[in-house]
Amino acid sequence: EVQLVESGGGLVQPGGSLRLSCAASGFIVSDNYMSWVRQAPGKGLEWVSVIYSGGSTYYTDSVKGRFTISRDNSKNTLFLQMNSLRVEDTAIYYCARVQTGPWGQGTLVTVSS
Amino acid sequence: EIVLTQSPGTLSLSPGERATLSCRASQSVSSSYLVWYQQKPGQAPRLLTYGASNRATGIPDRFSGSGSGTDFSLTISRLEPEDFAVYYCHQYVSLPWTFGQGTKVAIK
Numbered sequence: 217e218v219q220l221v222e223s224g225g226g227l228v229q230p231g232g233s234l235r236l237s238c239a240a241s242g243f244i245v246s247d248n249y250m251s252w253v254r255q256a257p258g259k260g261l262e263w264v265s266v267i268y269s270g271g272s273t274y275y276t277d278s279v280k281g282r283f284t285i286s287r288d289n290s291k292n293t294l295f296l297q298m299n300s301l302r303v304e305d306t307a308i309y310y311c312a313r314v315q316t317g318p319w320g321q322g323t324l325v326t327v328s329s
Numbered sequence: 330e331i332v333l334t335q336s337p338g339t340l341s342l343s344p345g346e347r348a349t350l351s352c353r354a355s356q357s358v359s360s361s362y363l364v365w366y367q368q369k370p371g372q373a374p375r376l377l378t379y380g381a382s383n384r385a386t387g388i389p390d391r392f393s394g395s396g397s398g399t400d401f402s403l404t405i406s407r408l409e410p411e412d413f414a415v416y417y418c419h420q421y422v423s424l425p426w427t428f429g430q431g432t433k434v435a436i437k
Contacts, residue, residue, distance in 0.1 A: 251426070253374075261366075261374065261417055263426040276425050310373055314421060317376035317385060 218242035218318055220311050225323030232301050232327070238294040238311030238320055246289045249314035252296050254307035255322075262307075265296065266314065279305075301327045331356050333418050335429035341437040348405040350432045352418035357398045362422035365394055365403045368431075369414045377416075378403065408434070 224236040236252070252264040265275045265285040273285050284297040294311050308322040332355040342348055352363075360382070366374035376385040378394035391406040405412055413436050418429040 249421075251421075253428075260431045261368075261419070261428040263419075263428065266421075266426065274424050315379060319373040319375070322373055 218313075220313070220318055220320035222309065222311055222320040222323040225309065225325045227326045227328065228301055229329050230301060230303055230327055233297070233299045234301065234325060236296040236298065236309055236311075236323060236325075238296075240292045240294065240313075243313065245287050245292050245294055250285075250287065250294045251312050251314050252285060252294075253310045253312060253319075254305075254325075255310070256304075256307045259307075264309070267294070298325070301325075303327050330425055331358060331420055331423050331427050333420060333427055333429035335416075335418060335432045337432060338430075339433045339435055341435045342408055343437045344408050344410055346408050348408055348412075348434055350403040350405075350416055350434075352396070352401040352403070352429050354399045354401070354420065356423070358401075358420045359422050360397050360401070362420055363394075363396070363401055364419050364421070366417045366419060367412075367414050368417065374417065405434075 219241045221239045251266045254262050254264050267273045267285045282300045286295045306327050308324050310319050310322045312319040334353045336351045361380050364379045365377045367377050368374040377388050377392050382394045393404050396402050415431045415433045417431050
């Protein structure tokens with residue numbers, strides 16, 4: 217079964233860090249465009265970052281220099297390292313295989329003092 | 330940045346009716362990189378169509394996508410109770426990738 221399972225969300229203070237993981241099954245992460253998308257409470261979808269199959273990475277402006285997308289081919293897992301977190305980063309974070317899906321179930325990140 | 334504007338914001342219809350959702354881009358988008366998602370409360374988005382007009386695996390044929398250039402649409406031919414949800418268009422041809430703000434299909 218083709219599936220993505222996220223983990224690593226939680227409550228963190230402003231300025232703190234979190235590392236999100238997205239474990240894939242049924243397909244090879246490194247053969248695909250893999251993306252992180254977030255959704256603030258009650259809001260729409262916002263694209264955060266992508267890693268292409270060739271390894272190039274891109275970010276939305278608001279997270280550049282703070283977030284890093286990466287993958288571990290041996291574990292078939294996608295990551296999002298989030299540093300210098302801000303209150304406005306509070307959202308459900310989804311990982312997704314871009315062209316065909318699926319999306320993971322999402323993991324909630326709450327940034328609050 | 331390519332801005333995707335969806336209309337209407339809310340569409341109030343009855344089961345069995347036809348729904349037509351619009352997605353207008355601020356610049357031309359290759360249809361190969363325009364997709365539609367459905368999202369129900371408390372769930373992750375689900376891919377409906379890709380390449381503007383191809384249905385994703387397992388998606389019923391009452392869902393159809395069309396369009397080119399700057400104007401795209403998603404049509405649900407006959408609304409089923411499970412189709413009442415929020416729908417998003419998304420382009421991934423030009424960075425930063427962008428989503429429309431969503432259209433809610435509500436029960437009238």
